[in-house]
Amino acid sequence: MTLSEAQRAIVNSVAAALGPGPPTNPDAVKKVNEMLDKYNQRYEKEMRATVKRSGLNMVLPKEVAGSDAVTVFGHVPGVAPGAKYKDRGQLYVVGLHATLMKGIHAPPAKHPDFARGAYSVVMSGGYVDDEDMGELFWYTGEGGIDSSSKRQIKDQSMERGANAALRNNCDSRTPVRVFRGYVSAPVEAEGAAACGDGSGGRGGGGGGGGAKKEKGFVYEGLYVVLQYKMEPSKDGPMVCKFLMYGVPGHSTVNTKVEFGIFGGVSTSRLHARRLAGTGSAAPPPVKRPRVDKDRKAMEVARKVMLADIRRRYSSGSALLSDDVSGGLEAVPIPLINEVNDETLPADFRYIREYEWAPGVLELVSPVLQLVQQEMSQFVCDGVNGTCGLAFNRMIADKDRALGPKAPPGYEPHMEEQYNSAGCLLVTDPCGVHECGVTCTSAKCRLNKQLTNGVVLPLEVFMTPAKGWGVRCRELIPAGSFVCAYVGQLITDHMAEGRKGVDHYLFDLDFFAHIYTEMAEKGLEAIQQEIPLHKIPPVLPIAQVRKVQARAAAVARKLKTAAAATANGGDRSGPATASASAATSAAGRGAGASGSSVRQADGGGGGGGGGRDPALGFLAMIDLPDGVLPPEAIPKAAEDLLASCTAATDPGGSGSADGGGGGSAAAAAAAPPPLVAEATAAAAVAGDDPGAFYLQQIFSKEDNNSNNSNVPAAAAAAAGSGADVEPPPPLAPRSAVAAATGGDDEYAPLLVLDARGSGNVGRFINHSCGGNLTIQAVFGGAYRSTFLYHVGLFASEDIPAMTELTYNYGYHSQARGGGEYGMECHCGAPNCVGQLM
Numbered sequence: 001m002t003l004s005e006a007q008r009a010i011v012n013s014v015a016a017a018l019g020p021g022p023p024t025n026p027d028a029v030k031k032v033n034e035m036l037d038k039y040n041q042r043y044e045k046e047m048r049a050t051v052k053r054s055g056l057n058m059v060l061p062k063e064v065a066g067s068d069a070v071t072v073f074g075h076v077p078g079v080a081p082g083a084k085y086k087d088r089g090q091l092y093v094v095g096l097h098a099t100l101m102k103g104i105h106a107p108p109a110k111h112p113d114f115a116r117g118a119y120s121v122v123m124s125g126g127y128v129d130d131e132d133m134g135e136l137f138w139y140t141g142e143g144g145i146d147s148s149s150k151r152q153i154k155d156q157s158m159e160r161g162a163n164a165a166l167r168n169n170c171d172s173r174t175p176v177r178v179f180r181g182y183v184s185a186p187v188e189a190e191g192a193a194a195c196g197d198g199s200g201g202r203g204g205g206g207g208g209g210g211a212k213k214e215k216g217f218v219y220e221g222l223y224v225v226l227q228y229k230m231e232p233s234k235d236g237p238m239v240c241k242f243l244m245y246g247v248p249g250h251s252t253v254n255t256k257v258e259f260g261i262f263g264g265v266s267t268s269r270l271h272a273r274r275l276a277g278t279g280s281a282a283p284p285p286v287k288r289p290r291v292d293k294d295r296k297a298m299e300v301a302r303k304v305m306l307a308d309i310r311r312r313y314s315s316g317s318a319l320l321s322d323d324v325s326g327g328l329e330a331v332p333i334p335l336i337n338e339v340n341d342e343t344l345p346a347d348f349r350y351i352r353e354y355e356w357a358p359g360v361l362e363l364v365s366p367v368l369q370l371v372q373q374e375m376s377q378f379v380c381d382g383v384n385g386t387c388g389l390a391f392n393r394m395i396a397d398k399d400r401a402l403g404p405k406a407p408p409g410y411e412p413h414m415e416e417q418y419n420s421a422g423c424l425l426v427t428d429p430c431g432v433h434e435c436g437v438t439c440t441s442a443k444c445r446l447n448k449q450l451t452n453g454v455v456l457p458l459e460v461f462m463t464p465a466k467g468w469g470v471r472c473r474e475l476i477p478a479g480s481f482v483c484a485y486v487g488q489l490i491t492d493h494m495a496e497g498r499k500g501v502d503h504y505l506f507d508l509d510f511f512a513h514i515y516t517e518m519a520e521k522g523l524e525a526i527q528q529e530i531p532l533h534k535i536p537p538v539l540p541i542a543q544v545r546k547v548q549a550r551a552a553a554v555a556r557k558l559k560t561a562a563a564a565t566a567n568g569g570d571r572s573g574p575a576t577a578s579a580s581a582a583t584s585a586a587g588r589g590a591g592a593s594g595s596s597v598r599q600a601d602g603g604g605g606g607g608g609g610g611r612d613p614a615l616g617f618l619a620m621i622d623l624p625d626g627v628l629p630p631e632a633i634p635k636a637a638e639d640l641l642a643s644c645t646a647a648t649d650p651g652g653s654g655s656a657d658g659g660g661g662g663s664a665a666a667a668a669a670a671p672p673p674l675v676a677e678a679t680a681a682a683a684v685a686g687d688d689p690g691a692f693y694l695q696q697i698f699s700k701e702d703n704n705s706n707n708s709n710v711p712a713a714a715a716a717a718a719g720s721g722a723d724v725e726p727p728p729p730l731a732p733r734s735a736v737a738a739a740t741g742g743d744d745e746y747a748p749l750l751v752l753d754a755r756g757s758g759n760v761g762r763f764i765n766h767s768c769g770g771n772l773t774i775q776a777v778f779g780g781a782y783r784s785t786f787l788y789h790v791g792l793f794a795s796e797d798i799p800a801m802t803e804l805t806y807n808y809g810y811h812s813q814a815r816g817g818g819e820y821g822m823e824c825h826c827g828a829p830n831c832v833g834q835l836m
């Protein structure tokens, strides 16, 4: 469910009225902590007393708070969103929710505040009609519940009491404080120290010695009541329902970044979510050997961890493997099954870096090259390579320059996105920029959490009802990097055919969602949330089509030129060509690129120094298997395009785009003079290298709407490789239209498929709640909106041995009945029941 324009405008106006984030006042924090100490001490004393006071929970908070209990609208001074409290007594004494029994704290009808609305609400799962979608939820009003059966037995009223007050919140646009009850998995004795400082720390989470379930309430921040209605409860009687949405900058859960996962189902949000505190962070609570780039230290750390693993699982045969990564990760990741006798599928292969499915890199390289070029302009890479911190500083400077023109609730970009313990401070919908290899300062080293890889002692273990899962032997502080999601790179078209069979697909569609949002809502609406200078470039499909069509034309021209020179005996290619590169690219492309590749294999045979120009850009590049060297592609592609343009366009390459650039991006983006001709040729030439670029990458809409036009010869050109399903090639009509632009769909996608090969991330299960959050990260070789890293970070402090989960983002489908109908066993209070 997404907000309408009108609702979004209300949220923005409330955010603007509230101003920048919750006030932090040290005196107020001190006062809150004193009150909590007073309450906690009295409570413990009374509990230890031999004669217990009856109704202690009811009387003590009132005694402690006395006349100090505050009832205010908005944030309570000294309490920031995210603060946790162990019971309602604590909420009461701090004045956060000054009623001990009711879900809604509202002033009496005669009180002057009543017209503004209620002060606070608690969601504790008591109402079956609550619908919790995290950032947005339908809250059920109060009354009519049978206390023993917890069933709704009577109609509620919107005209009286607290329900009427909440209705007033909607009419008066007065935000309400929201608290959410939570129960987490058992907490180990070592406690749950937070990574950061976060106020309200004395509330604790109800943890403490022994393996106990942690229970309590978390302050979610201020929410706007956007809508109210009466409807029949699931139990029958009428209930009042209130649609609430978190105020950007003043709430936590609303700011969860979700993006389309496993099929691009969910929507993206442009907000950020605070993960770790900004203060000087406490080090991780359990001491473990430091894993860093120093080989010796790594070896020692591995040995210590392996010994620990063997000690823990010495009895029985639960330990199936010491290290499922086979030594690829810096830390060993054991495989443990104490539930059944399943092992890993024999054909599963652990990989640490993305791997290209056959043919895919060849297919997408023109687009990738263009996006990378756009991206490098956006990040202003210097001669010294990529510095994430320099990028952050640049954006922060631009943010500061905005002054009061900054969007309501928007916090200026942080210069350091990780704190001193390496915890991510705030999720960033525009991606986190990590430092590159040339960055060696201490600060830059800290800015390489994903780049450095897994350092936590993770385990893959068999769960009772969800197959394999992942947990960690140590407490994970909020904001810690856990792992990336790594798999084989395929196209969205290929993924389409695997859905329902393959449960390890992950769309790299986050930035495409941002583009869609921009296209749908318009730049003005987007600017109300995030300044445009911060949003990385995402290519519209028309531009993608142009560059693909251009690549097709280039490939064709080069092939013709090669044939001509071969006939004339001159086989000299551009200076950078190499036989090994051609062979290597041909090998990878064999599955999909059809005749062009076959010709390279055969035609080049023994003819050292020859290069098949039909291979396009990649023939120029000596690629190590599965890894894309970022610096290689643009340069080689630029050379190729330049040489090709000179050879094929005697009138000069700059003329078409009017920009006179001469760069690959400029040349590629120009309306190519040969597009229509080349596209028509692709449709009829079975051995046309250009057809390779014009297939498969185009959007589903194209494929669906134009299939009837697909000529058989072009379909044959798609090849019949083992791993790449032959896609319906682009019909000429569509391609010509595309080349002339005017289409606002987002660019096609890459998808990760971790079924046959993947890393530890592919074992992480879904939870409708989830303790991890997904963060797009630009780092290493993957620094574009088309191809980036998917980082999984702890969204809260996660006790040791708790299963790690994140929300796959299935909400909308699940509510609609689900395409495949897999039952969800996450057990979260807000579970929607189905996985997809």
Ligand SMILES: C[S@@+](CC[C@H](N)C(=O)[O-])C[C@H]1O[C@@H](n2cnc3c(N)ncnc32)[C@H](O)[C@@H]1O
Pocket (backbone or CB within 6 Å): 465, 466, 467, 468, 469, 503, 504, 762, 763, 764, 765, 766, 767, 823, 824, 825, 826, 835
């Ligand atoms: C990415 S895999 C996760 C690892 C998987 N459990 C395994 O054994 O390899 C996704 C699959 O795990 C299972 N799964 C994940 N979360 C689940 C949940 N909450 N309830 C039930 N099954 C779940 C489903 O079979 C799903 O298709």
